[in-house]
Amino acid sequence: MELRKTAWAFSLFLYCTAVFGLDTLSVYTVNYPLKYFAERIGAEHVEVSFPAPADIDPAFWLPDAETIIQYQQADLILLNGADYARWIDKVSLPRLRLVNTSRVFQEHYLTVANATTHSHGLEGEHSHVGTFFTTWLDFSQAAQQARVIADALVRARPAHRASFEKNYAALEKGLLTIDRRLQSKVEAMSERRLFASHPIYQYLARRYGLDIKSVLWEPDELPSEEQWALLGRMLSSHPAATMIWEGPPLQASIDRLRALGVESIVFEPCANACNGQDFLSVMRRNAETLN
Amino acid sequence: MIETLYVAWRYVTYNKIKTVTLVACVTLIGVLPLALQLFLNESARQLLSRAESTPLVMGAKGSSLDLAMNTLYFDDEVPELISMAAAEEITQSDLAAPIPVYARFQARGFPIVGTSFDYFDVRGLEIEQGRSLALLGECVLGATVAERLGLKPGDSLVSSPETVFDIAGIYPLKMKVVGVLQRAYTSDDLAVFVDLKSAWVIQGLGHGHEDLARAKDPSVILDRSDRNVIANAKLVQYTEITESNLDDFHFHGDPEAYPVSAVIVIPHDVKSGTILRGRYVEQDTSYQMITPKEVIDGLLANIFRIKNVLDAVIFIVGLATVLAITLVFTLSLRLRQREIHTIFKLGCSRLTMVRLLGTEILIILLTSAALCGALVVVVNYYSHDLVRVLFIR
Numbered sequence: 191m192e193l194r195k196t197a198w199a200f201s202l203f204l205y206c207t208a209v210f211g212l213d214t215l216s217v218y219t220v221n222y223p224l225k226y227f228a229e230r231i232g233a234e235h236v237e238v239s240f241p242a243p244a245d246i247d248p249a250f251w252l253p254d255a256e257t258i259i260q261y262q263q264a265d266l267i268l269l270n271g272a273d274y275a276r277w278i279d280k281v282s283l284p285r286l287r288l289v290n291t292s293r294v295f296q297e298h299y300l301t302v303a304n305a306t307t308h309s310h311g312l313e314g315e316h317s318h319v320g321t322f323f324t325t326w327l328d329f330s331q332a333a334q335q336a337r338v339i340a341d342a343l344v345r346a347r348p349a350h351r352a353s354f355e356k357n358y359a360a361l362e363k364g365l366l367t368i369d370r371r372l373q374s375k376v377e378a379m380s381e382r383r384l385f386a387s388h389p390i391y392q393y394l395a396r397r398y399g400l401d402i403k404s405v406l407w408e409p410d411e412l413p414s415e416e417q418w419a420l421l422g423r424m425l426s427s428h429p430a431a432t433m434i435w436e437g438p439p440l441q442a443s444i445d446r447l448r449a450l451g452v453e454s455i456v457f458e459p460c461a462n463a464c465n466g467q468d469f470l471s472v473m474r475r476n477a478e479t480l481n
Numbered sequence: 482m483i484e485t486l487y488v489a490w491r492y493v494t495y496n497k498i499k500t501v502t503l504v505a506c507v508t509l510i511g512v513l514p515l516a517l518q519l520f521l522n523e524s525a526r527q528l529l530s531r532a533e534s535t536p537l538v539m540g541a542k543g544s545s546l547d548l549a550m551n552t553l554y555f556d557d558e559v560p561e562l563i564s565m566a567a568a569e570e571i572t573q574s575d576l577a578a579p580i581p582v583y584a585r586f587q588a589r590g591f592p593i594v595g596t597s598f599d600y601f602d603v604r605g606l607e608i609e610q611g612r613s614l615a616l617l618g619e620c621v622l623g624a625t626v627a628e629r630l631g632l633k634p635g636d637s638l639v640s641s642p643e644t645v646f647d648i649a650g651i652y653p654l655k656m657k658v659v660g661v662l663q664r665a666y667t668s669d670d671l672a673v674f675v676d677l678k679s680a681w682v683i684q685g686l687g688h689g690h691e692d693l694a695r696a697k698d699p700s701v702i703l704d705r706s707d708r709n710v711i712a713n714a715k716l717v718q719y720t721e722i723t724e725s726n727l728d729d730f731h732f733h734g735d736p737e738a739y740p741v742s743a744v745i746v747i748p749h750d751v752k753s754g755t756i757l758r759g760r761y762v763e764q765d766t767s768y769q770m771i772t773p774k775e776v777i778d779g780l781l782a783n784i785f786r787i788k789n790v791l792d793a794v795i796f797i798v799g800l801a802t803v804l805a806i807t808l809v810f811t812l813s814l815r816l817r818q819r820e821i822h823t824i825f826k827l828g829c830s831r832l833t834m835v836r837l838l839g840t841e842i843l844i845i846l847l848t849s850a851a852l853c854g855a856l857v858v859v860v861n862y863y864s865h866d867l868v869r870v871l872f873i874r
Contacts (some may be wrong), residue, residue, distance in 0.1 A: 252727065255612065255615040255616060255659075258616070259612060259613065259615060260613040262598060262615075264614065279617075279678060279731075280616060280617045280678070280727055280730060280734060281615055281616055281617065281676075282597075282613070282615055282619075282678075283580075283598055284597065284598040284602070284867045285580075285597040285598070285599055286569075286578050286580075286597075287599075287600045320662045350527065354694040355517075356601040371620075
């Protein structure tokens with residue numbers, strides 16, 4: 191009797207580990223959009239981690255050794271590509287488990303023009319500024335990145351192909367709906383010239399036909415007089431009526447911009463966690479703010 | 482019998498020089514072929530076990546032996562370098578997993594092996610002390626390296642210049658030891674492992690210096706224009722990567738053009754391996770894909786051919802030694818005529834004389850056999866290290 195009980199308990203344990211534990215794929219990502227995509231596609235078959243602190247820009251984050259060791263133990267490490275998260279060049283990660291999600295469109299990366307180069311020693315001129323990296327703000331590219339993630343998950347767990355494909359189709363539909371919505375919104379816009387508080391909207395501008403000039407303003411800091419003067423000079427050659435912020439700006443900044451005839455809107459890139467809201471919801475809201 | 486043994490023993494201990502010479506000759510003749518066989522068996526075992534666990538190696542066209550020896554045993558002879566594009570080509574083929582290896586530099590006489598994190602998984606290497614590689618400029622030591630250099634996690638190790646005349650060359654990199662591997666009884670015990678990118682920093686392809694656009698010391702700037710800043714030799718490049726200057730380290734150019742000495746290729750299955758090998762047979766490719774086992778088998782076949790010659794030489798020398806020993810005994814019988822005559826006069830039979838001489842020979846042979854056995858045990862004990870020092874590295 192005791193033996194039967196033990197055998198039954200052991201069988202139950204094996205079943206539970208197969209269903210809930212051992213089969214789960216450990217996935218680490220370098221930003222929140224990739225985490226969201228992997229969670230949507232992988233659902234219960236993946237455990238996705240993105241260990242960057244919530245108050246940090248993941249593009250310029252440098253994880254400590256303990257966090258890197260966690261990345262090393264993952265089954266898959268999803269990279270954004272396009273030189274995003276430069277810390278990858280400074281750490282040891284298992285190459286065979288890295289997935290560059292934007293590799294499929296790398297010929298279409300946007301690179302920094304007019305970057306200052308330097309030279310020293312016997313080397314030729316070189317620059318440390320490279321590629322624009324907020325690739326997911328072009329939602330057709332975001333869908334391609336999601337496709338690469340789906341393929342990587344299928345390769346790692348072929349048994350769940352049907353589930354991954356179904357989940358990917360739903361995610362792709364959501365992304366492409368936003369893509370079409372943005373296209374129609376921009377088509378309806380009478381003025382396509384915009385300012386951006388940071389140079390992160392290059393792919394958005396290219397995909398949807400916006401003409402964006404960027405400054406380097408922090409939403410939670412009041413710009414200096416020098417920065418206001420620079421904007422004033424920019425206004426003469428680029429008379430935009432809207433500034434896109436990556437986060438809610440200070441009221442004082444909104445008021446002073448309004449006085450210059452520039453309205454403020456927020457278009458969150460969501461590189462890090464979006465205050466508890468999911469990626470698609472924030473992007474839908476972003477799309478609606480464009481007028 | 483005891484009396485015979487006693488008299489024979491007294492004789493051999495009295496004639497020390499003659500006995501020692503005879504024992505040495507017999508021991509050498511016995512131990513030489515046995516030790517040689519042990520060495521060869523151990524060499525074959527070491528060479529083959531490593532080669533068998535490495536399915537394919539991709540490298541530049543040229544000596545396949547140099548490529549195999551450098552990739553598998555981190556031999557000093559560095560094959561012609563290839564670029565990381567080769568590893569990327571393998572990834573794109575979707576037929577195999579590539580593991581780049583860059584075994585070119587040294588630190589205090591031990592090879593620095595730049596590779597990807599996957600190498601440790603493929604070779605089954607485990608960390609005994611400390612942790613695995615995490616940041617640029619860190620190194621993990623093989624067990625023997627740590628033991629011989631007396632290093633442990635937290636210590637540092639400086640890379641050696643490629644030549645003593647490399648005065649104006651690359652700065653040596655001070656690497657931080659973060660871990661020591663468990664003993665694997667392979668070439669990995671004798672290597673200093675770094676991330677591939679750290680190896681490129683050692684080569685000077687990646688480096689760290691203050692941002693020239695915001696240089697605090699204007700005297701480091703030779704010329705400045707709107708688009709370019711030129712620094713002079715005063716610009717200090719960091720020789721150690723620390724958490725505070727890690728951000729200033731950077732690489733220039735296309736990473737796919739960076740060099741590696743070889744790529745270990747792990748095919749997904751036998752068919753994939755065969756297809757890949759076929760692709761690199763053509764003349765128009767600058768790469769070669771070798772099967773290390775075939776290369777090492779060829780090397781061993783040559784070694785065993787040489788061994789046959791050595792066996793013949795040892796046989797002839799052995800025969801000459803036996804003849805010489807026979808001559809020594811014959812001559813000693815002549816020298817001992819008076820002694821033998823005295824023994825006869827004492828009433829001993831001819832048989833007693835034969836037993837006495839036989840026992841003397843037996844004592845010499847047994848002593849030689851004991852010595853020979855002891856030497857074989859010693860050689861066997863050290864054969865692993867001796868093979869590594871004498872034959873492999």
